Amino acid sequence: MAEIIRGNTGDWEMVIGLEVHAQAITESKLFSGAATAFGAAPNTQVSLVDAAMPGMLPVLNMKSVEQAVRTGLGLNSKINLYSVFERKNYFYPDLPQGYQISQYLHPIVGEGEIEIDLPNGEVKKVGITRLHLEQDAGKSIHDQHPTKSYVDLNRSGNTLMEIVSEPDLRDGIEVGAYLTKLRMILRYLGTCDGNMDEGSMRADVNISVRKVGETEYGTRCEIKNVNSIKAAQAAIDYESRRQIELLEDGGSVDQETRLWDPAQNVTRSMRSKEDAHDYRYFPDPDLLPLELEQGYVDDIKKTLPELPDEKKHRFMDSYGLGAYDASVLISSRSRADYFETVANDRDAKLAANWVINELLGILNKDGKTIEESPITSENLGKLVGLIEDNTISGRIAKDVFAEMYESGADPEKIVEEKGLKQVTDTGAIEAIIDKVIADNQDKVEQYKSGKDKLFGFFVGQVMKESQGKANPQMVNELLKKKLS
Amino acid sequence: MSVMDQNTVRKVARLAQIEVQDSEIDAVGKKLEGIIGFVEQLSEVNTDNVEPLSSVNDIPCPLREDVTNDGGIVDKVLKNAPDSQEGFFVVSKVVE
Structure with missing residues (x-):
């Protein structure tokens, strides 16, 4: 109105x-x-x-x-x-x-x-x-x-x-x-x-x-x-x-x-x-x-680019983005192009989330435009890919992102060199869970007697023990089994 | 004086940025009336159903390529300026 x-x-x-x-x-x-x-x-x-x-x-x-x-x-x-x-x-x-x-x-x-x-x-x-x-x-x-x-x-x-x-x-x-x-x-x-x-x-x-x-x-x-x-x-x-x-x-x-x-x-x-x-x-x-x-x-007329409104509607229809996210991404051609490279063959909503919340967030804070981003669209795309195929967890991804922003490095290299790959090996995760359970017998008793809230504590301990690398979903499932 | 009364003469003079003394206004008005009367003869021609003519040449408007091939002649540009400084024309202050 x-x-x-x-x-x-x-x-x-x-x-x-x-x-x-x-x-x-x-x-x-x-x-x-x-x-x-x-x-x-x-x-x-x-x-x-x-x-x-x-x-x-x-x-x-x-x-x-x-x-x-x-x-x-x-x-x-x-x-x-x-x-x-x-x-x-x-x-x-x-x-x-x-x-x-x-x-x-x-x-x-x-x-x-x-x-x-x-x-x-x-x-x-x-x-x-x-x-x-x-x-x-x-x-x-x-x-x-x-x-x-x-x-x-x-x-x-x-x-x-x-x-x-x-x-x-x-x-x-x-x-x-x-x-x-x-x-x-x-x-x-x-x-x-x-x-x-x-x-x-x-x-x-x-x-x-x-x-x-x-x-x-x-x-x-x-x-x-x-x-x-x-x-x-x-x-x-x-x-x-x-x-x-x-x-x-x-x-x-x-x-x-x-x-x-x-x-x-x-x-x-x-x-x-x-x-x-x-x-x-x-x-x-x-x-x-x-x-x-x-x-x-x-x-x-044949040489006209896709205009902002057409692009917005395409982003909503073909990537499944909401009107707000789409309008943020199309506000400049370079921003839209950047997003499309990141989202290429990947989870588009995840890509939009990383471009808008993480990248644009820090660029705005530093007073930079997307053209001045130290992270290339190809590299941010790779990072999204690493999250999508469970190579790294979302939490580790934030650390990798921070390092990429500092050095402009390739996320695959960072993950490789620092050994940040998510642990998805059941045996390895079970070993950590066993250790956490052994170290916290008192808490196990309390949990079994009905203190459900302690479940979060165990998840935290396991993640800490694995330096954040354990796959959180697997930790959840295996913990539930072991504690029952 | 019908078309060119004193106020109209003053206004035309102001729009044209020409100084006309009060003593000259009637004389200038008469001259302008003469000119207008002369041009007015054109209105005797019947122009019903005739498109206005923007140009007597029936040729297309010539166009240039978008290339920079002029400028860089600040001395020539300023040569006739009554006053200039550091590449600027300097004029009496004009500000709202």
């Missing part, structure tokens, strides 16, 4: 839509041959096209087109075979052209839909309105000088995919789930790295409020500068309450652009943007309309 805010005059709900700017993974820019890598020295990745020198002409990057189509297909959206680049006019120092080349009336991708997974296990469908290609702006730095701003155009002209959602989201949790799923899909597709802290994925939040039961939308505000999922949620919490307070006091919400201030945890009006929505779009005369063949789109 979406969050309901109790006001003084009744219950309110939020209506939220997102505009996500995702930087497409390409070597060179949308309309020039300058590089796109993050973190280069200022203005070293700028061509005369990006600097908007007079007479320079943009030439469209075919990879940018491919990435947009690929993303559109991954979002289950309609691909428009005809799209048009237009000029969006506004002035800002990090936009040297005085306009941004974008798509407006004819975007490359039209309507679609994705599923988001909510923490309570619910699945919700969220509409995608469109995806269009546009140029990124440069970057201004304001904190280096009291009266000056510094401008770096390296980012200027990078390929952005603006992904617009329908106003289908109802609270911060849904927004978080949407951004998480969108980022996962982009990463699976290899079309955007999704790093919000490097700015390669940024979100603008459109939010309005209305009384529960109302079907009309209220007046919305657009919140910019939301650079993480947490910031989006905090901005939504603040902004929804600000709007409700205004409305309950008999006022009205102005449709405007507001800036999220993460230091003060408030949104502030960007007054200087009063003309911001007067962009005077018109088709860019420097660029011809983009026409694609259906065959081109079909060829890209």
